[in-house]
Amino acid sequence: MWKSSKIYCEKIAKIKISSWWNFPREFRCTAVKHTDKFSENECAILPKETQVVICGGGVMGAAVAYHLSMMGLGSQTILVESGRVGEGTTWHSSGLVGAFKPSLAQVKLAQDSISLYQELTRKGLPTGWKQCGSLNLARTRDRMTSFRRMKAQSVSWNIECELVSPEEAQALCPMIQVNDVIGGLWIPGDGVGDPYQTCLSLIAEAKDRGVHIYENCKITRILNEEGRVVAVETTQGTVECQHFVNCAGFWARNVGKLSEPHVKVPLHAVEHYYLHTKPLAGLDPMTPVVRDLDGYVYFRENKGRILAGGFEPVAKPAYEDGIIPESTSERFLPEDWDHFHILLEQMLHRIPSLGNTILERLCNGPEAFSPDCKWIVGEAPEIRNYYIAAGMKTVGISAAGGVGRATAELITSGSTSLDMYELDVSRFLGLHNNRKFLRDRVKEVPGMHYALQYPNHEFKTGRNLRMSPIYPKLREAGAVFGQVMGYERPSWFQPDEEHELDPLDGSQRYKIAYTNTFGKPPWFDCVAKEYAACRETIGLSDYSSFTKIDLWSNGTEIVDLLQYLCSNDVDVPVGSIIHTGMQNRRGGYENDCSLARIAPNHYMMIAPTIQQTRCKHWISRHLPADGSVAVSDVTSAYTAICIMGPATRQLLSELTDTDLNPKNFPFFTFKELDVGLANGIRTMNLTHTGELGYVLYIPNEFALHVYTRLIDAGAKYGISHSGYYATRALRVEKFYAFWGQDLDTFTTPLECGRSWRVKFDKDIDFIGRDALLKQREEGVKRKYVQLLLNDHDLEFDTWCWGGEPIYRDGKYCGMTTTTGYGFTFKKQVCLGFVQNLDSEGKPQEVTNEYVLSGDYEVDVAGIKFHAKCHLHSPNLPTKFPDVERDAYHATRDQQTS
Template sequence: MRVSPEASEFVEVFEKKSLPSKARAVIIGGGVSGCSVAYHLAKLGWSDVILLERKKLTCGTTWHAAGLVSEPPIASTPNLYKYSMQLYSSLEDETGIATGLRRVGSLSVALTEERKHELYRQLSLAAAVGAEARKLSVDQLRELHPYVDVSDVTAALHFPNDGQCDPTNVTMALAKGARMRGAAIFEGVQVTGVQTTNGRVSSVTWEKEGERGIIETDHIVNSAGMWARELGSRSNVAIPLHACEHFYMITEPIERLTRLPVLRVRDEQTYYKEDAGKILFGAVELKAKPWGMDGIPESFCFDQLPEDFEHFEPIMVKALKRMPILATAGIRTFFNGPESFTPDDNYLLGEVPELRGYWVACGYNTGGIASSGGAGLALAQWMNDGEPPFDLSGVDIRRMQPFQNNRSYLKERVSEIVGLTYANHFPARQMTTSRGVRRSPIHEHLKARGAVFGEAVGWERANWFAGEGQEREYRYSWHRQNWFDNQRAEHVAVRERVGLFDLTSFGKIRVEGRDACSFLQRLCSNDVDVPVGRIVYTQMLNERGGIESDLTVSRLTETAYLLVVSAFALHRDLSWLRRHVGDEFVVITDTSASESVLAVMGPSSRELLGRVSPNDLSNKTNPFGTFQEIEIGMGLARAHRVTYVGELGWEIFVPTDQAAHVFEVIEAAGVTVGLKLCGLHAILSCRVEKAYRGFGEDIGSGDHVLEAGLGFAVRTAKPGFIGRDAVLRKREAGLERRLVQFRLTNPTPLMHHNDVIFRDGRIAGTITSADYGHTLGGAIGLGYVPCKNESEEEVLSSSYEIEIAGERFAADVSLKPMYDPKSERVRA
């Protein structure tokens, strides 16, 4: 592959310009991502934008991309993929450079029953998110792609709007479109550093052919691809990504080869596309080869990596069987080039938490062409407006933890991530690489008692406990997995007796100082100016009334508070807090590692704690929503009377060095009251029964706090908090949708995230989170349904069904928790 002649001529124009000394934004990296950001910033009127490319446009990974574009319904940001397709369709008319976009459609085939189920779930979801898809018979599949072996195909889907494009020309068209609106693009310019002033980007230094200079700017965008991590590290910014080798083959021209749709055979980790009478077939191997452990060479340009046929051979064998025509076709190119991958298979977008004005758009995990059009639009709007245009939490770089920038961690993790691109997206699927990084003080205790661990942002967390002689492994399925009965036993123990959970992975943030109260009053929607010892459930809102954080705030002293947040949201929340400090005198500290949390939950929890502590835990002394300092065994702790399972219970905050002792004391005393060790799967089933919201699933920055049913935690009588005006406007205008709880009347099927909600026979939304309600006797889920100009009675009077892999099941609905709607058990 090479830059087309017209593109080369276009590039020559940029090289004749001199670099300015100031710019509103400097974009680093001239691949498709950087050019998309430049294009969209310029389109928003940011004419003072500069893009700097160290070598030549597209020379990192863009130039050798396969160029597949699609509207995947299961993506974290499907609307951005759809926008990319629309953008690439219009660029030729705008710029005169053809993008090579061909809407040839795509095919996804299943070779197993589990994959068939997943495809049919995608088919259901496609209609809900506006992506066109249809089910194919074997004969229809053969008609659309006569060269594929269909002998073992169990199901097939056709996505007619998918296609392919020329990655180089897409990039050049974006670059030209940016330049037409005033942006300047320079090649052969190496960014050597980013300077800061008072915690904010102030300038970049550059070098070109021995010449050096500086550009003053308030914003930089790191779109440096494989080099993004190293560039970030120079500014103490963590950008966790790592390169892996990516292989594909291109045949010689095949006689009479006709236009074909893109074919994906995910069970064999392969994809195929027809291009100019040839077949390109590539792989996303189950175990990939990391590359560039010692850094990506600065000299790397339009380079290829050494061939490794032994590594590719297993894929080749499958490909020859799947498409027999390849056996007689000559191979023109065996290509090996690098791509960058992130620890969770989602790309990195947004402003980094460490440094104001430092933005990233990178780590696309082989999906850079399909993603970059929409990602460039989203980031440009974010930079322009000061907040994301909609919920981008799935790709927001603030979801990453600092330790994930570790090179050894990344090298091991990305070897697995590549294969997950085409893996079955089973519920509760766990990563197997880079494990054991963060462990609770009682990890070995739990392991010895049968814990089966899952991983959450590095934390090893007990998800369920295996029985005597039971294997301690996941056996994945779309149906009841091998831990279903274990979860039920733990769930029942919490509902009927008492369970013990290790919740040490909670994020814990201490906010203290003279102005701690007034600061938190401004950020929190609820009233946190409460007596010492009180716990307040609240949200932090954005100016649209969307939920930026879901947390509890405990007043430790007159000038100190403890904020408890999700492990996944810790660094996002720290960033939100720190960036909203004005003239207040406050200190914000991450204290997550200083305390462990042992949750004792269930109707017998008071009796159990009474056996290990001399303190009074009665309702009179320690009512719901309060905490007190207590003794447990020979240790000291704080007992927080809160719950996420909907039962009487306490979260016991204990110094890390005393956690093992406190655990042993509670466990020993629990024998007489039926204590059971429980895992995170039991918490999920209990919290869904109680209709407690899950941050990042049911609620997020794009979900209005009132529509999420959390108005009880908002105090509009309190002036001046962020989002108050949006709450008042919504109350006056009325809700457009409501978060509803569903229960399938058939006790057999399971619901999962993204199952489709039907209201009176029409698509109404999707399930945001779900699990099995072992007490309520059926699958339970939460999801938003439209309700504009409707009363609660009208919402509830409709007929509801949930579609699961093409099959619909009747569902009961409620706006109140189906389990203990008056919270009498919680306050017992």
């Protein structure tokens, strides 16, 4: 098999293989020399107690140890490694260090890493750091649009970069051919490093500051009491500790199983290939890293050789049984030349001279990926003081410096100086840690590295996991599904004539949402009709994915708890609904939710779908120790159907005996209704979109019945299904903030126009009150605004998709967060934050007068469009009766932004 694969490779590539079959398998990657001076005596007994135990001696564990030692915890930190320091994936990875990442948080972490390696290098410590720059190539116009967006964002992210022509790209790297290249992006501040040398240098520095290193010491169990880490059992004894950090690389998932309860660390390994050539005469040591993204490959200079790799569109899972070998020699896998050939062809295409180069070795060193292709960091929701820094994929050296610092900050101060909610382990549910799910998903994930990331990306694997009881009906209606937290949610609905039928059984095919453009999306006309239904007749939307949590107590304990957690006053009359933030000590949003008071000592909380794990974790951290407050996640117990539009009251009145007149059932209140033949329907007189309507929380056994009655009775009113994209458009026009896009753990209510939702005069001193009082006194440094673009051509111009720079009077002042098309405004709508930056780039106080006095532009992929700026939510025209409209808006203004 190997021989035939070798011949196949030679036939395609015409590459000469040098002494390949005599090369010992365990040395088919770059050999490294381990220095014993870093390790404690292997017979040494661990201390009886310490403050921090780090599991994993790769570059990530070394970075955490280094930063803890720099923060004064060196003598109270030990690092435990089951083998030798640096012998995991650290010693065979490519060492690429690039600043551009998919989000601001990842960019800042990568920039921290680069700064750290530069500092270590200046101190004379070996890191292999070389600022050779990186050159990203584009073969398509859409890729160049992506580069233009990156160029625009670089102002916000403080990254020096330039768009280059094919000729300029070839001048930067003469060995590439550019016949099919239409442009590129040159990033001079990028570089490469040696992960192994960096790891040892960080370990040495940490050890000098008191950190103890124990090699050949395997962790067998992590102990906790009352939900907190208390000790770690190892093959060299048990050590009591206050904090545990899981930096075990692609063993991190297995380490997560060494505690009770298990800590989920969703990772799965795939085969990953590195091609090494023999030394090339005349190869410039400052050859830039070249990423041919449309060809899935990269290459760099490495000690006079070419090191090349890539991310094939369909990856090959490794260790599918979940058993990962401990020894290095067993961990490296046989070369699959048939699988590698797609990358090899692209390498030879981009570097024609590679065909005459002697190959030294092809390394198959597996790497682990998370199910969403993002790093995994933060405190585990299952156990307090259990931290995770894993899932760095193939770019651990890019992440290590920044993530190591952030993890050390969490341990020493309980928070970080950078918002990392999108990377936090609490973004996952238990289903994401299912090994079979991970095996399927990981085939798709690595290819995302270099795939063209269009807006609203959807995975094609791991689908049909969580579905509401009305899912089959939605599918029959033509739903095109997106997925959030594993939940299938209609993004939009296709017209009947466009339904596709499965050729096998004639049923309608399951459709996955797509955009596949940076301009006018293919779903535009469908969403426009759904939007119109919600504004003019009746739109029906499935809200079942929303996080739904019941909280109650025998006495007033639940009221006291929520008053402490929430910045708004939740001690409202039974039947009322209150919108509130849950702030942290900085005043930022840990959660943004609605609370319906079901009974004096019973609330139902509705929170964003992505908050299902996170908000439960936040609440559980603050529960009374006596168990007086009960919390139950009822997300999967209820189907949520929202009906919105001017005819919704007439429709629902036909299906219930309850008087729905606003005097009996006011806006923003709750009642339990009979609907059709069903009872116990928790009904809320709001829609989360600013439209008249109701959200019905239906026990699952009644869901299909209630849905059918709504559709049948609503036919005469012109009821129509509406997907997430239509409701999102409604919210963007209404200037509603989205948690996870506009609101995060650093955003305060005072910055986003919600100060009236903060009740400073409550009897209970809520979390974040002092920080908000201080901010109110000093003034905010940024303000949340709505921008309407002028002169933007719907059909031909690139659309806003979030992350666009905002300019005030020609000067950069902020970035867009949430964007969309305003179907009533007939304009692109951008939500975002505006700052007042001084000549040194430091933010100053921002007032309403400052915001409204400026002339604004939004940079959309290199083209600046003038924009009208709003600070308040507009009242859009509706078909409500005048008196009803006025009452609705008056109540809405009290409850929503």
